[in-house]
Amino acid sequence: MIRLERLSKVFGTVTAVDGVDMEVPEGEVCVLLGPSGCGKTTTMKMINRLIAPSAGKIFIGGRDTAGQDDVALRRSIGYVIQQIGLFPNKTIEDNICVVPDLLGWPRRKSRERAAELLSLVNLDPALFLRRYPKELSGGQQQRVGVVRALAADPPVLLMDEPFGAIDPINREVIQDEFMKLQAALRKTVIFVSHDIDEAVKMASRIAIFRDGRLVQYDRPDDILAHPKDAFVADFVGQDRTLKRLRLVRxxxxxxxxxxxxxxxxxxxxxxxxxxxxxxxxxxxxxxxxxxxxxxxxxxxxxxxxxxxxxxxxxxxxxxxxxxxxxxxxxxxxxxxxxxxxxxxxxxxxxxxxxxxxxxxxxxxxxxxx
Amino acid sequence: MLIATLRTSSRLALLAAVFALGAVLQARGILPAMATYRQDVVYLIRGHLWLAAVSGLLAILIGVPIGILLTRSRFRLAGLVLAQVVNLGTTIPTLAILALAMTVLGLGAPSAIFGLTALTLLPIVLNTAAGLRAVPRHLVEAARGMGMTPGQILWQVELPNALYVILAGIRTALAIDVGTVPLAFLIGGGGLGELIFTGIDLMEPAMLLAGAIPTALLAIAVDWLVGQAQFWLVPRGVNPLR
Amino acid sequence: METFAFMVANWPVILQRMGEHVSLVGAAILIAIATGVPIGIAITANRKAADAVLYAASIMITIPSIALFGLLIPILSLIGQGIGYLPALVALVLYSQLPIIRNTYTAITNVDPALREAARGMGMTTAQRLREVEIPIALPVIVSGVRNAVVLSIAIAAIATYIGAGGLGTFISRGISQTDIRQLLTGAISVSALAIAADAALLGLQRLLTSPGLRIR
Missing domain, CATH: 3.10.580.10 (CBS-domain)
Incomplete structure (x- = not known):
């Protein structure tokens, strides 16, 4: 579904992303994992061309993204960021409908969709549609953030540490909700995280980055059981075996x-x-x-x-x-x-x-x- | 560094504009005519600065204490009311303030000084109060916890931390003060207004400019001087410029 | 009391002067908005340009109004407009630039970068981002800049009576030259009332234009 070929990004003299090759099959959650500055976020942002690649190619559904209009491309990709970024001047409903409105959907269709999506994340539409972001708790805001990204039903979802700013208890709840949603919707998700536990919990595949290079790309259990080198072993932690407990039913x-x-x-x-x-x-x-x-x-x-x-x-x-x-x-x-x-x-x-x-x-x- | 270069470049642009103006004036024979007013200008600048200094000093001496009083907790309610009055006062046009001063004190230097002081006072009061209110509460709390008296807190904690904003108010106020002195000429003050208004009345560009150009330069100079004071007087730890 | 009688007797003249004053300030503010807001937005793209423009505008506003009139008269008399409406208009437009440009610039640059990133990531064009996100959020601050500019302009328009631009200042200038307290007070009160009313009206507008989502808390 998403294929990166020799993808690189150079900022001035710094190589932020260095020849990354990877492929994410349709319907899977791929977590890009690594310490800060490892190139994971840059890699993700090249997928919706918020950052233009210096070299290499990105294919989504077999189409080279370089040939597409940036704006049209972004509208076809859901995007969730850590700071949530709900527009404070718009109601929850209008926030959810941003991309449908940009795409010129009929108003009735998009507003119905907003209500439907809101109930998917256990927020009562009757109660929340007319509210403004400030009137919601952080957790509720991020639920809306996720739902907003799904509004136009994009096949691909990019998530930049989406649950990083939420307190640990709510984070677990929202992660679980998202997994439930994902099980039903089967989006292809690229998920940036620096939290190995979150990665193990959410990922179908984990891509571990270091200094702009993709070090290991594997299923979570394989990463935990067979870290490729000392860096990966160290990054996943001394307690990686314990982490595997989460992966086995x-x-x-x-x-x-x-x-x-x-x-x-x-x-x-x-x-x-x-x-x-x-x-x-x-x-x-x-x-x-x-x-x-x-x-x-x-x-x-x-x-x-x-x-x-x-x-x-x-x-x-x-x-x-x-x-x-x-x-x-x-x-x-x-x-x-x-x-x-x-x-x-x-x-x-x-x-x-x-x-x-x-x-x-x-x-x-x-x-x- | 970059900003400094830019400032220099926009200063240069300003200078170029002044030179362009000069060239136009020269071509029309105004510049030599202006030179004939040299002695008047020097004399009037003295009067101009005297008026500005007296009213500015009075405004600072009255305005800063009022601003401090506004923020003292025992005057909280009175402070709120007074702050509204001051806010309203800043909305009143300068010419109206001078006119009101004249209705009270008649034509002459006292009404000029009174009017100038009144309109210079307002921004000083507002900024003093705003600066003191912006001092982080936890600093005051820490000072109280260490056993400082209210007076010590004011002098050692609140005023140093509010100084930048207070001086910013004084800077604006004095620039307005110096810039309004020409209008005070109308109600009996001296200063460069004499050349400007007489120049307008007589349609005498040379006379007009002999008043207007020094007036503009004086305002810019005062603004710059107080800006320098702000830069050097405010402790580095709480000075956004340093 | 005498002043009151004067006002009652002369209310058509007061209205006419008020009309001159308002139309002068109104025209200047419309021009200033039409120039200042786009400039304020444009310079958000470039830090250096912003510094230069704001510096120039702040020097501009430091120049006393009567001095600026004095400088404009010889220049504009080159096109035969040295005295009257035009120099007053030009001066008001120039003075209004700083509050409007500065507030627009500050408000737009203060919009949370996360919102900008979210807008970009969802596929908004630059124009859509400005229209849908940045301007609505910045609007209260921009209007407050316009408010400052209006109050300032009303004050300076009163002085402009000395260069033949009419307006409510005329009562004051006549009051001073004829030592007539009634005219003096009529001018001072009416021009103050105008400034206070305009300030209050624009404050109302500012609240009205603030999205409810920004108003809460």
Whole structure:
């Protein structure tokens, strides 16, 4: 969808971007990552020609951007900046409609679109369309900023550290919202960031820049597991393994089809089952298979009775769709070494253990190096 | 550096304009005629500067304390009202102020000085108050926290920090003052206005210019002088020019 | 009381003088806006030009009005217009340049660079950016510059009566030469009232032209 060929930019005597080659497939989020001054922002701004390239070519959807009118090109590319840049003299509605208006859309169509987009980011159109930017919180403003970039339904979106100025709590929320939006809209997104965590969270691919050169361009998991050189390893951090936790879902590390007991089983049955599997505890499920509680070996051993009368509550569960970071955090929180995994309806699906997670992460490390 | 060069170049442009004017005047025989007014000019400049100095000094001596009072917390309400009055006052045309002075004091030097002082006063009061209000609150708080008395805070913290803005007000005010002295001639003051207005009445360009050119130069010179004072007197830490 | 009686008796003349005054100031301000605003916008593109223009305009405004009239008379008498309406108009236009150029320049340069970048990035042309973003945001400050220029012009137009431009200053000049308090006060009060009214009206206009989005807080 977007292809950069030997792209360079020279400012005076400084080479800001040096022969970058990369290709971003349609519908993917490519995060340009690196320390400040590494050329990531310059690279992004050459895509909508806010900065004219010194050498090299940029193709969007197979068309060389050099042949196109700058202004027309920019109108076909969504653009979100860190400072948000909502026009204070225009209402939220008019802000969202800037590009549709520039393109001469019929008024009704663009205003309907504005309302529709606003509700996509959980802002009530009836409440917000007529307001002015100053009347919104920072987080709300940036939601409008994102929506404004999407107004004319451009296939490509450029985002320059869009969530950098938002407080950490709201940032997470907006990132999640954006990911949901992106899953539905499937735009091709170029996203500049200096935050490795954000990159790991959002990216389909990460491009790491240093001194104007593209050092490594890979999927997030590969960058974390196989940093190309010391710079990348250092940049992604000593804790890069921990960061990978975010990329793996519980499902992938889970032991499926686990042993289980029901309320009417005897403690003897439960103890036998635990011994058979070498487990210290077993999950009690309801009649249709929802996780209801647990029986621990040391509590049940040698006692008589029914599971239903002797079970304890589960110390915590995790959703199969959650990432491993959530799972590990919950283990620490409850001081346990395993967690029962349930689906969205509460059905018991399996369990994850600390050992299992460690093993999984360790295994991918060995894969390539 | 660049700005300095530009300033020099626009100064040169101004000089060129003056020379062009000079050439035109020379061609029409006005320049030699102007020379005949030399003694008058020197005498009138003295009167001109005397009027400007007296009214300017009075305006500073009255205006700065009023500006300070306006910002003292115990005069807050009175300050707000007075500030409105002063604001309104700056809207009143200079000629009207002089006319009003004459209705009170009649023709003569006192009404000229009174009028000039009144119209020089206003920008000084406004800027003094504005400068003091612009002193960051936390500085005053820090000073109070260190145990300074209100007087010490005023002299050691507020005035030094407000000095630049206060001097900017004085600069504007004095330029207006010097520039309005010719009008004061109309209500009985002396100064270069005598040559200008008589020149107009008699349709005598040489006489007119013998008054107008020194008047313009005096105003520019005063503006420049106070600008220099502003540059050198204001501590470097709070001087945007240095 | 006497003055009041004089005003009542002479109100057609007052109105006529007021008309002269307003039309002189009005014409000068329209010309000054038509020149000053574009100059103020143009010099935002170039720092050096801005410095030079603002410096020249600030020297201009330092020259006392009566001295400027004095300088203009010999020049304009070359085309036979030394006295009267034209030198007054030229002087007012020149004086109005500084407040208008300076405010336009400052207001446009103070527009948040992020807004400029956003506008560019979304594909606005330079003209669209000026029209949609920069001028609306700068407008209150520009109008405030015009306001200063108007108040200044009303004051200087009063002085212009001495070079034969008529206006409300005429009452003052006659009042002084005839030592007639009634005319003196009539002139002083009417010209002050005009300046105050114009100032208030333009303040109202300034508020009206401020986008509600900029007005909040």
């Amino acid at each position: 519980v499902e992938e590390a889970m032991m499926a089809d686990p042993p289980r007991v029901q309320a009417e089983d005897t403690l003897d049955t439960a103890v036998a089952l635990m011994r058979e599997h070498g487990h210290g505890s077993v999950v009690m499920v309801g009649p249709r298979g929802r996780a209801r509680g647990q029986v621990r070996l040391e509590a049940a051993d040698g006692r008589r009775g029914l599971v239903g009368e002797n079970h304890e509550p589960l110390p915590g569960t995790v959703l199969v769709g959650d990432d491993l970071r959530t799972a590990v955090a919950r283990m620490f929180e409850h001081d346990v070494t395993w967690l029962a995994c349930v689906d969205a309806d509460g059905f018991y699906k399996g369990y994850v253990t600390q050992r299992g997670i460690t093993h999984l992460l360790g295994a991918t490390y060995g894969k390539r190096s």
